[in-house]
Amino acid sequence: MADEDIYAKLTPIFRDVFDDDELMVHSLLTADDVPEWDSVSHVRLVLTVERAFGTRFAASELGALGNVGDFVSLIKRHSQHT
Amino acid sequence: MTRHLYAELSWLPRPPEDFGRQCRAATEQYDGVGARIQQLARYALGTNQLVRLAKVLDRAKEAGASVAPLIPFRLGLLANGVTDVIVRALRAGAARHGIDLECVSAGYDQIMQAALSPDSEINRSRLDAVLIAIDYRALPLPITPGDSDAARDTVARWHQALSAIRDGVRANNDVPCIFQTLAPPPEGLFGHYDRRLPGTARHVIDGINQMIVEQVAAPSDLLLDVAALAETVGLAEWHSPAQWNMAKLPFADEFVPLYTDHVARLIGALRGKSRKCLVLDLDNTLWGGVIGDDGVDGIRVAQGDPVGEAFLTVQRLALALQQRGIVLAVSSKNNDDVARMPFRQHQDMLLREEHIAVFQANWEDKARNLRAIAETLSFGLDALVLLDDNPAERALIRRELPQVAVPELPDDPALYGRTLAAAGYFEALQFSAEDRKRADFYRDNARRINLREQATDLAGYLASLQMEITFRSFDSAGRARVAQLINKSNQFNLTTRRYSEAEVAALEQDENCFTLQVRLTDTFGDNGMISVVICRRQDRETWEIDTWLMSCRVLGRGVEDAMLGELLRAARVDGVARLIGVYRPTERNGMVRDHYANLGFGEIDRRADGTTYWELATDAVARDRPIRVRREYRQLAAAPA
Secondary structure, three states, rough: HHHHHHHHHHHHHHHHOOOOOOOOOOOOHHHHOOOOEEEEEEEEHHHHHHHHHOOOOOOOHHHHOHHHHHHHHHHHHHHHHH | OOOHHHOOOOOOOOOOOOOOHHHHOOOOOOHHHHHHHHHOOOOHHHOOHHHHHHHHHHHHHOOOOOOOEEEEEEEEEEEOOHHHHHHHHHHHHHHHHEEEEEEEEEOOOOHHHHHHOOOOOHHHHHOEEEEEEEEOOOOOOOOOOOOOHHHHHHHHHHHHHHHHHHHHHHHHOOOOOOEEOOOOOOOOHHHHHHHHHHOOOHHHHHHHHHHHHHHHHHOOOHHHHHHHHHHHHHHHHHOOOHHHHHHHHOOOOOHHHHHHHHHHHHHHHOOOOOOHHHHHHEOOOOOEEHHHHHHHHHHHHOOOOHHHHHHHHHHHHHHHHHOOOEEEEEEEEEEEHHHHHHHHOOOOOOOOOHEEEEEEEEEEOHHHHHHHHHHHHOOOHEEEEEEEEOHHHHHHHHHHOOOOOOOOOOOOHHHHHHHHHHOOOOOOOOHHHHHHHHHHHHHHHHHHHHHHHHHHOOHHHHHOOOOEEEEOOOOOHHHHHHHHHHHHHOOOEEEOOOOOOHHHHHHHHHOOOOEEEEEEEEEEEEEEEEEEEEEEEEEEOOOEEEEEOOOOHHOOHHHHHHHHHHHHHHHHHHHEEEEEEEEEOOOOOOOOHHHHOOOOEEEEEEOOOOOEEEEEEEEOOOOOOOOOEEOOOOOOOOOOO
């Protein structure tokens, strides 16, 4: 799956979970940049992304994420298996 | 396939594209915010959307706005795994059922302390119910295959713990406890042998669930049967160890909307929000095809016909609901006589006219019909559910009458029944003989109203009622009811003389009294005992009517004439020449002041306090009424010479 397709799918999810219709989703985005991004909404983000992309992430994979770019790479790896 | 029915709450309409924007707009001004929140809750909301809607509710409450018509409910939560998200989802889901829910949670892993300590927030708060949401991780659950004693101990320890929790809660808040059953594990250790072997996880959990139902839950407590819910969606889907590890989610996140809707249904039921009436469309809902076009022979409702079977499933469910007390009505765009044809003529139909309390088949718009149905039954619109295959009609009713529940239906009619059942509109907290009869009562009552509107001449109307009156002497079987009527009747009561049950019993044996207990049935059903008469022999030639009372339910039917006819007949047999009637006025019985005059008695005396005495010779003839008479009473012994 191409990066821009992943971002296209991620953007509405981010906007929904963090309740911000103007949020721009890019590779360097982290939790520090988004006021509503706390541990609870992080869980919601992961679960929603899992459902949207039809995959499950292992705890170890999630622990290694630094920013959205890392997340997109992870999603890409998972989507290659389908 | 059907897992989606539950996970997606498929009976609810999909939320609009701009749901987020509508949430933000909901609190732009606070007038009517409660109704807007409830309207937004009526969609099939995912977890994120429920959380978002809960924020709208938060904003409204923080601003001190009223959220009417949502009614407040404070729920205590004793849970070992109800996350913050579930709490928020619960609050949004409750709005769907008209409830403004506030939750008071015990801290994670603080269940016992919160229940037992009078100082805990749970015990200090004024609550309306407490949800004890525990799963198999809440308490030690040793798996001891083959060791029945250990297994029994485990169940006993859970019993002790849950009872302690309940008693702790009850000591501080005398409110219902909602107990959850445990979802068993999806796989066994021994394969199919697990359920038979004491000490396996499945066997122990079966035991714990049975113990909860039979021993812990008091009659005033509620059961949230999570075991059943988990089994319905599939235990393999329900349990999610990965999500527990990640975020202490007690069950798979995709079932949060389902779980919260089920909790909300119970809370709604506690507040009387369970629906009472199922309104059925006809064409392509109860049968395949259009009766007006296809005729009785053309509609598909036969057994053995796969299309017909699908609709029979709906009928079967409707009939079962009717038998448990849910009122059935019909609302269809058809000519009335055409719409009734399948009910009357088609041999495979399971539903018949007698099951339908209100039958509205006409060319009016459906919203009008639903309003008429609600009015006829004296129900609020929020007691109604409309089952209709036509998406345009569904949308119309959702727009015009948002309080009516209108389930979304899939394309395949074979799933209509399942969808209606999954929607859970008729959540029950108990079931009694009274509930069983409730649908019949509404049906009988409504049909009397309908019939009166159609009949234009009184004689025709009375004849159409096919009334049958049964006269019996006082007896032990009827004693309690006779005494009840004697002591409760105030309006249609000529003398308002009160007798205790013991005195009524004595009258059964009194040789100088002629007594009548009177029952009336008609084409709609049995009205039960509707009148009581006591005549006392004054002398050889005279009976005085000591007591004559009647239920106001059967006024205007000529029952009094039939009764007079009977009194005259019995008096003549006894050799009595005249009947004396007495009217003693009270504040409440003005309606019978002219009762004896109307029956042809002549006034013979009038006292200062308004009491009147009346007389009628026993060779008089009462007015003829179309009422069949049955008699089962004893005559008086011959009067002493």
